[in-house]
Amino acid sequence: MKASLEQPQLIEHIRQGDEKAFEQLFNMYSNQLFRFLWHLVRSQQAAEDLTQDIFLKIWKTRATWQPTGPVAAYLFRAAKNTALNYLRDNRPDRFEEVGEQHVGPEAPADLVEENEARATIQRCIDRLPAGCRTVFIMSRYQNARYKEIAATLQISIKTVEHQMGRALRLLRKCLRPSLDRTN
Amino acid sequence: MEESSQSTFDRIAKFLSRKSVEPDIPPPDDVPNATLEELQQIWDLAGKVKAPDAPKEMWHRLQGKMHAAERRPASVRALRPRQKKRPRFTYYALRLAAALLIAMTSYWIVDQALLGRTTVLVHNGETRTVDLPDGSRVEINSGSKLVYWRGSRKVELEGEAFFQVEPSREPFSVSAGEAKVVVLGTAFNVRARKSRVTVVVDHGTVSLESVHIGDKVKLQAGEMSRMEKGRSPTPAMTVDIGRFLAWREGRLVFERTPITEVFDELRRKFDVVFDFADFDPGERTLTASFAPDKSLQEILFAICLTAGCQFEESDGRFQIR
Incomplete structure (x- = not known):
């Protein structure tokens, strides 16, 4: 099969309608995007739909597709916008899914506690304001550097620092009751 | 606990996420250990929320949408508007499995192309649904080819398809090599692969004939018949049609x-x-x-x-x- 293409050539091939090149792009980023979107929208179905929307839009407008800057930044920015639009149009009871759970008829006490802890932190993260949550997710789960986050979201590094601090402060406030319980 | 200032939180956050920023950032020294530990605990706890991986079929599903976006202009010709209808039609599902000589027949290429002839090619890895000029609908399975004409209720099939035929006085027919399936208005599955045609009927009645030998078999709902190349169709057999239609799901x-x-x-x-x-x-x-x-x-x-x-x-x- 064709060898992998470098980014500028990849983009050019996609513009020409090369489906294999497009598939390569998909293979490179779709899983990361999916997981990023999942953190934002907390629904596997929605995460899949939104991931597909992003790629589909690129494919449909491929003839004139010219992302400024690295493709990854373009994709994550698109993902953030798509997710926030989705959340705006779909009210709070959207956060149905809780992350991986250990389940079983006789889950040992500490596992049950862990499940609860996970559910609690998840809810607290979900309650962060949109922009703050996006920054937090990119840092905590995509391991993005502040510089990258700033470039992707087109904000200043100072803002990123501030949003991260805010996230931490709000999470602590949200978790306070639970943390006190375990002390 | 005293309220730490915002900037303290900013610095602690930077320290906690240092792995990606600057690994050698020291912890802020003006923050009590207890606070730092608490926030580290929160940071670690957040890590327990794990996103699932994307489903493997996501690419295939996307491909389907990519192609659907493009197929539409090509496969839906501007056809005659639907005839003024009698009361609302009902679809009967018929499953016809017809075994047909695969690939070898290329007689429709030899035929002069008539005006208004459409060839639908469905590649491996895809399935496609097509609306015919008469209002009938065909779901086509991977690796198949369907040819139909404007102004006619005759189609040709290589491969596998599920037909939902709109009832009409004019019979609808599917040619698959030597096999010809004639229906009045039903839904049925025709499987024409290699040298065998299998036809399965869900509702209504269909007739399967060998055009060379001239033998015909009438099939009712829940019945199936097979036809090997050069042979007559087998007598109708009652089957569990579920497995013949499984591909549609x-x-x-x-x-x-x-x-x-x-x-x-x-x-x-x-x-x-x-x-x-x-x-x-x-x-x-x-x-x-x-x-x-x-x-x-x-x-x-x-x-x-x-x-x-x-x-x-x-x-x-x-x-x-």
């Missing part, structure tokens, strides 16, 4: 199916290539059914358990030994 159902045919189905459904190194399936058959979400690897694993083979993937091709 993306399921794979095999019942005493020869292994070579199993691999053909997989090749068409997943659009892959198999190399059979020193594997000779012989007369072995497989009876199994696979849900739509099963990956090719899972299916191959199950098949090889039964058939006694091993598989290895490299670059989109599978070696079976």
